[in-house]
Amino acid sequence: MDAFFASVEMARHPELRHRPVIVGGLGPRGVVSAANYAARAFGVHSALPMAIARRRCPRGAYLQPDGAEYRRVSKAVMRIFRDVTPLVEPLSVDEAFLDVTGARRLFGEPVAIARSIRERVAAEHGITCTVGVAQTKFIAKLASTKAKPDGLLVIEPDGVLDFLHPLPVSDLWGVGERTAASLARLGLHTVGDVAALPVARLKAAVGQAAALHLHELASGRDARAVTPHREEKSIGAEVTFDVDVSDPAVLRKALLELSDKVAGRARRAGYAGRTVAVKIRFGDFRTISRSRTVHEPVDVARDLFTMAHALVTENAEGHPLRLVGVRLEGLVESDRLARQPALGEPEHGWRQAETTVDGLRERFGSKAVRPASLLDPAPGDL
Amino acid sequence: MKFRVERDALTTAVTWTAKSLPTRPSVPVLAGALLKVEDGALTISGFDYEISSQVTVGVEADAPGTALVSGRLLAEIVKALPAKPVEFAAVDGHAEITCGSARFTLPTMPVEDYPALPAMPGVVGTIPADVFATAVSQVAVAAGRDDTLPTMTGVQVEMTGTSFALLATDRYRMAVRELDWSPVDDDVNLTVLIPAKALSDTAKSFGAGGGDVTIAMPTEGGGTGLVGFSVQNRHTTSRVLDGQLPKLRSLLPTAYNAKLRVTAAELVEVSRRVALVAERDTRIQLRIDADGLVVEAGGTEDAKASEAMDCVYDGEPMTVAFNSQYLLDGLSAINAQTAVLSFTDPMKPVVLTGAAPGDDDEVIEIEGYKYLLQPLRFDN
Numbered sequence: 001m002d003a004f005f006a007s008v009e010m011a012r013h014p015e016l017r018h019r020p021v022i023v024g025g026l027g028p029r030g031v032v033s034a035a036n037y038a039a040r041a042f043g044v045h046s047a048l049p050m051a052i053a054r055r056r057c058p059r060g061a062y063l064q065p066d067g068a069e070y071r072r073v074s075k076a077v078m079r080i081f082r083d084v085t086p087l088v089e090p091l092s093v094d095e096a097f098l099d100v101t102g103a104r105r106l107f108g109e110p111v112a113i114a115r116s117i118r119e120r121v122a123a124e125h126g127i128t129c130t131v132g133v134a135q136t137k138f139i140a141k142l143a144s145t146k147a148k149p150d151g152l153l154v155i156e157p158d159g160v161l162d163f164l165h166p167l168p169v170s171d172l173w174g175v176g177e178r179t180a181a182s183l184a185r186l187g188l189h190t191v192g193d194v195a196a197l198p199v200a201r202l203k204a205a206v207g208q209a210a211a212l213h214l215h216e217l218a219s220g221r222d223a224r225a226v227t228p229h230r231e232e233k234s235i236g237a238e239v240t241f242d243v244d245v246s247d248p249a250v251l252r253k254a255l256l257e258l259s260d261k262v263a264g265r266a267r268r269a270g271y272a273g274r275t276v277a278v279k280i281r282f283g284d285f286r287t288i289s290r291s292r293t294v295h296e297p298v299d300v301a302r303d304l305f306t307m308a309h310a311l312v313t314e315n316a317e318g319h320p321l322r323l324v325g326v327r328l329e330g331l332v333e334s335d336r337l338a339r340q341p342a343l344g345e346p347e348h349g350w351r352q353a354e355t356t357v358d359g360l361r362e363r364f365g366s367k368a369v370r371p372a373s374l375l376d377p378a379p380g381d382l
Numbered sequence: 383m384k385f386r387v388e389r390d391a392l393t394t395a396v397t398w399t400a401k402s403l404p405t406r407p408s409v410p411v412l413a414g415a416l417l418k419v420e421d422g423a424l425t426i427s428g429f430d431y432e433i434s435s436q437v438t439v440g441v442e443a444d445a446p447g448t449a450l451v452s453g454r455l456l457a458e459i460v461k462a463l464p465a466k467p468v469e470f471a472a473v474d475g476h477a478e479i480t481c482g483s484a485r486f487t488l489p490t491m492p493v494e495d496y497p498a499l500p501a502m503p504g505v506v507g508t509i510p511a512d513v514f515a516t517a518v519s520q521v522a523v524a525a526g527r528d529d530t531l532p533t534m535t536g537v538q539v540e541m542t543g544t545s546f547a548l549l550a551t552d553r554y555r556m557a558v559r560e561l562d563w564s565p566v567d568d569d570v571n572l573t574v575l576i577p578a579k580a581l582s583d584t585a586k587s588f589g590a591g592g593g594d595v596t597i598a599m600p601t602e603g604g605g606t607g608l609v610g611f612s613v614q615n616r617h618t619t620s621r622v623l624d625g626q627l628p629k630l631r632s633l634l635p636t637a638y639n640a641k642l643r644v645t646a647a648e649l650v651e652v653s654r655r656v657a658l659v660a661e662r663d664t665r666i667q668l669r670i671d672a673d674g675l676v677v678e679a680g681g682t683e684d685a686k687a688s689e690a691m692d693c694v695y696d697g698e699p700m701t702v703a704f705n706s707q708y709l710l711d712g713l714s715a716i717n718a719q720t721a722v723l724s725f726t727d728p729m730k731p732v733v734l735t736g737a738a739p740g741d742d743d744e745v746i747e748i749e750g751y752k753y754l755l756q757p758l759r760f761d762n
Binding site for chain 2: 292295310338339340341342343344345347
């Protein structure tokens, strides 16, 4: 999808069609989540602090993200993909790999499949997408990046190296700033430079594993298959405060809300976590993570909150915080889990209460039932 | 300060003290063993602000005085000495140990920096050391190890008249041992929560020597947060924990719907074997009916194991699942040839007790020890 969040907003607000659209946190510390191409012309891009975005593009339309709507469109688009092939590997909310090897007899050549997907997405959702077609995941992804927005790029097997070798090394998957710098020191600037270098010399620069990996990629080889089911490694959520928080009551509320969100997501995905981790960013940007591994895997907000709150209060020591995050790690599938209840624990406890709430939220919206302390005071209330 | 002593007496005393010394002391002096010679006796003390230990041995004292040396180093040295009299002398800044032709020089630490050991509180009663050691080991197994729930890491000792009860729980299981003791005052009514690790170590080290353990604690005014134990020449004190264990005794059923009797060692062996496939969630399942018992473990699509074994069962057929480690802990804690599992319902806590063969094929349940275990529950 191209500028996905912004495109969804433009699709449902046609009046925004020809304006720069920027979606992101609108608070004083918000960052841009997505900007349409009109906004990008002003130098606005994702991860840019909102304050800078507003300075660069004062006439843009600034919108708070609507996660529920984006998820709905994302699901519908993924369904279009699955009409073509069951081998769909979602990469994020707006990106997926499709293995169409087996779909060719039914739907024609990959190019034809790509065109029909682009047409359906545009017709059904009013948004554009870009498709890269190639023999490997890595090249397909690169092709789609290069063809954005609203494009289609096919890299034939015999054209892979011509496409790949002039690109900068930073386009290689796994090459960040640091690796790029060590490669530059060897005089390696393009993918072609890396491909031409003997692996042994590459090893000296970036280490054994990375060298083999980069050499394969630079030579256009990528053996990874499209895997429809990706195992979750952790489930987490975090919040950046508009102003640094040291008030225990505000912190408590934030953690309760995060725990509620994370536990709900874990239950929906069918996971419970053995490790509860918190992320704490202090006012001076110093960031620490602390975790505790528990006896019984957790998927109940109440338990998650108790542990997260203890971890945060122990480690924050009352200092003002800029950000807190709550995360469940060491995930285990909860339907395969035999739970060890405490002695005398009622058969129907908090877990049952929370799963009931899950059901209610599914039907009546995420704010239908919430912990009382998270209710927004109604007008007229104190 | 100077004394002479037989190697064995010194080794026993030093080793015992050194065991309770902290491995990572908060202040360096706490890694030390304090040696004090007075009136022809040597007292060796160790203290880490939580547990103190003190042992007295008779020596040939040449000069009274005190010295503070690294406890661990001293323990290792005396253990390695030849079986000959040992001569120990402390002179400005170092200590000298001579035994036969072996000579050691150790640095000493400043005695004045060493904290004063807590005074032993008043004696409240006595109990045979071996009985006490067994009882503590039976109960401590159920104590929690999670330091975020400090109360659960304790063993609760309840002294009411001539009855003495030990209780521990980590919320998932509970062990209770009731026995008799000899209180100083027959109207005594005291409850104290002692860190399980400290209590086990003490009881174990006292159990081997025989004799009676003297229990000491403040009887009035909430106490000073201290409990003491002594056997002959050895004394220890331990800090006590705040609070009380949750009142879980009421969960012990008074009547049962089903009883399973098996050879404890056999069920231990079978469970261990079967649990090999249980992986991380360590769940094992007992399928019981009149024909026998089948122990099973394993996931839906992964490795599986099952083994049948003989049992005597009186009740409706049922399947019950446990954390295998908790079951194994209970089976060894009952300390008996035959294990009896008493059920009310497969979802409700099960009571594990021991039984011993009596006259003519009768099996008699052993009173006094109960291990209450909560079975696993399956959602969905």
